[in-house]
Amino acid sequence: MSDNPMRKPAGAPLRERLVLPFTLVVLVVVWQISVSLFHLPSYLLPSPSDIGIEVAANWMILLQNTWVTTVEVLLGFAMSVALAIPIAVLVSYSKLFKQTVYPLIVGSQTIPKVALAPLMLVWFGFGLAPKVAIVVLVAFFPIVINAVVGFNGISPQMLYLASSMGATPWQSFWRFRLPNALPNLFAGLKVAAILAVIGAIVAEFVGADSGLGYLVLVSGTNFKIAEQFAAIILLSIMGTAFFWLASWTERKLLPWHVSVRSSEGR
Amino acid sequence: MQAAGSAPATSSGEKALTWFGREPEDAAIADADPPAADSFISIRNISKTFASRRDLVHALAPLDLDIAPGEFVSVIGPSGCGKSTLLMMLSGLTAATTGTVHVGGKRVQGPISDLGIVFQHDVLLEWRTALQNILLQAEIRRQDKTEALKQARHLLEMVGLSSFADCYPHELSGGMRQRVSICRALLHQPPLLLMDEPFGALDALSRDQLQVDLLRLWSDLKMTVFFITHSISEAVFLSDRVVVMSPRPGRVEAVIPIDLPRPRRLAVRETPAFVHYNHTVTEMFKSLGVLREDPA
Numbered sequence: 001m002s003d004n005p006m007r008k009p010a011g012a013p014l015r016e017r018l019v020l021p022f023t024l025v026v027l028v029v030v031w032q033i034s035v036s037l038f039h040l041p042s043y044l045l046p047s048p049s050d051i052g053i054e055v056a057a058n059w060m061i062l063l064q065n066t067w068v069t070t071v072e073v074l075l076g077f078a079m080s081v082a083l084a085i086p087i088a089v090l091v092s093y094s095k096l097f098k099q100t101v102y103p104l105i106v107g108s109q110t111i112p113k114v115a116l117a118p119l120m121l122v123w124f125g126f127g128l129a130p131k132v133a134i135v136v137l138v139a140f141f142p143i144v145i146n147a148v149v150g151f152n153g154i155s156p157q158m159l160y161l162a163s164s165m166g167a168t169p170w171q172s173f174w175r176f177r178l179p180n181a182l183p184n185l186f187a188g189l190k191v192a193a194i195l196a197v198i199g200a201i202v203a204e205f206v207g208a209d210s211g212l213g214y215l216v217l218v219s220g221t222n223f224k225i226a227e228q229f230a231a232i233i234l235l236s237i238m239g240t241a242f243f244w245l246a247s248w249t250e251r252k253l254l255p256w257h258v259s260v261r262s263s264e265g266r
Numbered sequence: 267m268q269a270a271g272s273a274p275a276t277s278s279g280e281k282a283l284t285w286f287g288r289e290p291e292d293a294a295i296a297d298a299d300p301p302a303a304d305s306f307i308s309i310r311n312i313s314k315t316f317a318s319r320r321d322l323v324h325a326l327a328p329l330d331l332d333i334a335p336g337e338f339v340s341v342i343g344p345s346g347c348g349k350s351t352l353l354m355m356l357s358g359l360t361a362a363t364t365g366t367v368h369v370g371g372k373r374v375q376g377p378i379s380d381l382g383i384v385f386q387h388d389v390l391l392e393w394r395t396a397l398q399n400i401l402l403q404a405e406i407r408r409q410d411k412t413e414a415l416k417q418a419r420h421l422l423e424m425v426g427l428s429s430f431a432d433c434y435p436h437e438l439s440g441g442m443r444q445r446v447s448i449c450r451a452l453l454h455q456p457p458l459l460l461m462d463e464p465f466g467a468l469d470a471l472s473r474d475q476l477q478v479d480l481l482r483l484w485s486d487l488k489m490t491v492f493f494i495t496h497s498i499s500e501a502v503f504l505s506d507r508v509v510v511m512s513p514r515p516g517r518v519e520a521v522i523p524i525d526l527p528r529p530r531r532l533a534v535r536e537t538p539a540f541v542h543y544n545h546t547v548t549e550m551f552k553s554l555g556v557l558r559e560d561p562a
Contacts, residue, residue: 157387163359164357175405175406182393
């Protein structure tokens with residue numbers, strides 16, 4: 001056994017990190033060449049350069065609408081977390097809650113959330129509120145479910161250990177149960193991050209006067225397909241960014257966890 | 267299998283090797299007297315009955331046991347004989363169906379915290395380094411941080427893990443992890459260490475090393491150790507007394523004082539006395555039907 005702790009330097013080799021950008025570049029080039037080669041009309045499939053020109057011309061409009069959707073997603077996501085975690089704690093600590101509220105939450109998932117979107121409009125009007133409400137409806141559930149699994153996933157022996165140390169219920173939660181649940185919690189948060197973006201688009205489809213979802217809808221009816229593509233690409237960038245943010249936070253908080261270690265190529 | 271019945275007398279004072287006289291008259295001496303004045307742990311008439319779906323399961327027949335302060339006592343018996351249940355009742359984590367337990371003169375009526383526990387699984391917190399895992403004990407107990415840090419480093423050094431203090435559990439081998447968990451159990455210098463098959467999941471070499479490490483810690487810290495194991499030679503090597511238990515419902519079959527000189531080194535396992543103790547326990551398990559082999 002050597003004296004040095006066996007720790008590998010973090011980060012993948014440069015070559016590995018360039019694989020994805022390179023793939024994307026190839027994809028864009030193939031796209032561009034195919035469009036001009038097969039003379040595809042731009043109202044069916046605009047070339048990347050068409051989309052680029054569109055973005056350059058209307059960057060202010062795109063930016064404004066991106067901002068609107070970002071606010072909806074962030075607010076909705078934050079509210080989902082703020083609601084879901086305390087409910088998960090109650091479900092895992094209180095038998096009454098587990099028998100009453102939890103089955104209702106699980107059962108309510110059979111309702112397609114998209115079908116509730118018009119109702120949210122009726123209840124909350126036309127502004128930011130119905131969009132946030134729909135994001136919460138969509139993002140809340142995976143967080144609750146995974147958090148409950150995480151909180152209940154503590155081994156009896158770990159609880160015995162806490163008890164033998166004379167830990168208070170408060171200490172037992174903060175020192176043992178919560179950190180132990182974090183891997184599950186983050187699994188839920190990552191799913192919710194993707195769903196939150198979808199929720200915001202659905203909300204904007206149903207009734208909005210701004211936002212990227214609204215832009216997709218309006219540019220489609222006006223046959224501004226390049227603008228529509230620009231909006232869709234921005235949406236996918238947004239979804240990726242939220243997911244990446246959740247993953248990044250996970251890596252920072254849980255460097256010890258198996259899922260994080262394996263993604264770093266151990 | 268008889269259900270209950272009076273357990274053989276097992277008070278700490280007796281020196282005779284009780285397994286020679288397993289006649290009924292010896293078994294009748296059991297008495298439910300108050301805790302002996304000189305014992306640290308005093309178990310009286312304790313039993314455990316679980317309610318299963320069909321009927322009642324007698325996990326542990328009523329038994330008595332006294333353990334002196336600073337004594338190293340091992341309990342050995344087949345799976346399901348109630349050894350772990352006994353440990354859980356000692357620590358107050360499980361309530362006894364009948365009988366009483368006194369630890370340090372105080373009756374156990376709920377989880378007691380003036381002890382350290384080590385399980386078969388090390389139960390290290392994966393999000394804390396080895397050192398932080400050990401210091402958890404002091405954090406929960408709100409003890410002085412600098413003093414705890416000093417003690418933690420001392421313990422790590424005693425088990426040869428000084429250079430691994432800042433490693434996370436996943437960077438350590440099974441044997442190293444279990445050593446960290448023993449250090450954690452001993453950080454607050456408890457008068458009692460409970461160990462539930464702590465080396466059961468380790469390879470044979472790690473097991474030997476951990477036994478040596480444990481004896482070193484024991485002679486340094488002088489706590490009472492209650493040690494549960496499946497290994498006859500491990501029990502004999504470590505203990506002052508070995509408690510042999512019968513299959514379910516667990517009864518104390520015999521209490522064997524191990525009269526081997528201390529400090530014990532691994533070589534003691536090759537001495538005739540050690541072999542004889544091993545042989546004695548093995549023969550007992552054969553007569554109990556725990557071990558079976560074809561006639562020679």
